[in-house]
Amino acid sequence: MSRRPSHPVRLLTSALAAAALLTTAACSDGGGSENASDTAAEQAGVARPDAAKQTPTGSPSAPAALTEAGAKAALLTEADLEGGWNQVQDADKWRDRLLVGKVDVAAFLTAKSSATDCQALLDALYDDGLLGDPSGPSALTGFEQGDSRLLEQVAGYDRAGLDARLKWLRTLPDTCDEFTATGSGGAERTVQVTEASVPDVGDARAGLRVSVQGDADGGPATLTLDIAAVRVDTSAVTVMGGGLEGGQTDSVTQAVRQGTERLKTVLDGGTPSPQPTTMD
Numbered sequence: 001m002s003r004r005p006s007h008p009v010r011l012l013t014s015a016l017a018a019a020a021l022l023t024t025a026a027c028s029d030g031g032g033s034e035n036a037s038d039t040a041a042e043q044a045g046v047a048r049p050d051a052a053k054q055t056p057t058g059s060p061s062a063p064a065a066l067t068e069a070g071a072k073a074a075l076l077t078e079a080d081l082e083g084g085w086n087q088v089q090d091a092d093k094w095r096d097r098l099l100v101g102k103v104d105v106a107a108f109l110t111a112k113s114s115a116t117d118c119q120a121l122l123d124a125l126y127d128d129g130l131l132g133d134p135s136g137p138s139a140l141t142g143f144e145q146g147d148s149r150l151l152e153q154v155a156g157y158d159r160a161g162l163d164a165r166l167k168w169l170r171t172l173p174d175t176c177d178e179f180t181a182t183g184s185g186g187a188e189r190t191v192q193v194t195e196a197s198v199p200d201v202g203d204a205r206a207g208l209r210v211s212v213q214g215d216a217d218g219g220p221a222t223l224t225l226d227i228a229a230v231r232v233d234t235s236a237v238t239v240m241g242g243g244l245e246g247g248q249t250d251s252v253t254q255a256v257r258q259g260t261e262r263l264k265t266v267l268d269g270g271t272p273s274p275q276p277t278t279m280d
Helices: 007-028 033-043 068-073 091-095 105-109 116-127 159-175 249-267
Strands: 086-088 138-145 148-156 178-182 188-195 204-216 219-232 235-243
Touching: 068 138, 068 148, 068 249, 091 138, 116 159, 116 178, 116 188, 148 249, 159 188, 159 204, 159 219, 219 249, 235 249
Parallel strands: none
Antiparallel strands: 086 138, 138 148, 148 235, 178 188, 188 204, 204 219, 219 235
16 A cells, blocks of 8 residues: 655645646747746746847848948949940039029029028938038939930938928929929029939939929020939948939939949949849
8 A cells, every 4th residue: 555645745746737838838838938937947046148149040140331342342333334435534523513504504403492491301302412521431423315314422421401302302393392492693583393213222212303494595495304212221322413405303213223233232332233134
């Protein structure tokens, strides 16, 4: 005849059984396993690992910071563009003055407006500073096609300032839908600002079409610019194309796609291919 376990032994057996059930429940319930193990560890006096020090497996690494060499490598080449665009060597001069034919575009784009935002837009177009002053490396290139020009800038920025600037650009089609600007000689010009589509690339983006109607060389003239800006982490690609012959929507779209891809390749530590990866 077997003896019944003593009271202390029965308590120990019950505790072990309960612990086994708890372990089984924790293993069968993925959502509660961590809490159960943490509780058991705390009861046993085992220090819990610092959650902040645990790195998720397979998480993507952050893009590298843009360098001067990287900004230059990310710039478009003639191979990235269709339509007979020729790369020029003096595109840096366009930052102060964009000439199309015989018309001084500065006379259009620096005209005064009564609206602060609209004036800021005109000044930014003239200075090639749509996204503000870069806080990091910056590189610029330009292309010509007849009397039209296409300008691209790759630069690093402060993240908060860059996001704020892109948000501001998106408001301009409403803020500056149509307004009158007056040049230094007193001539009035009608400026229209509309939203333009931008390819779904990068982390954030904004697009505009700006047209300025006035007189030049004794006759009417209209300057049309297609503009797109795309953020990739804390860097950005800005493309502006057009002239007196009209906008350059297709070329700007293509430049944005290729420019963004080249910038992402550089930030990922690679070297952009001499040939484009996609041609639309």
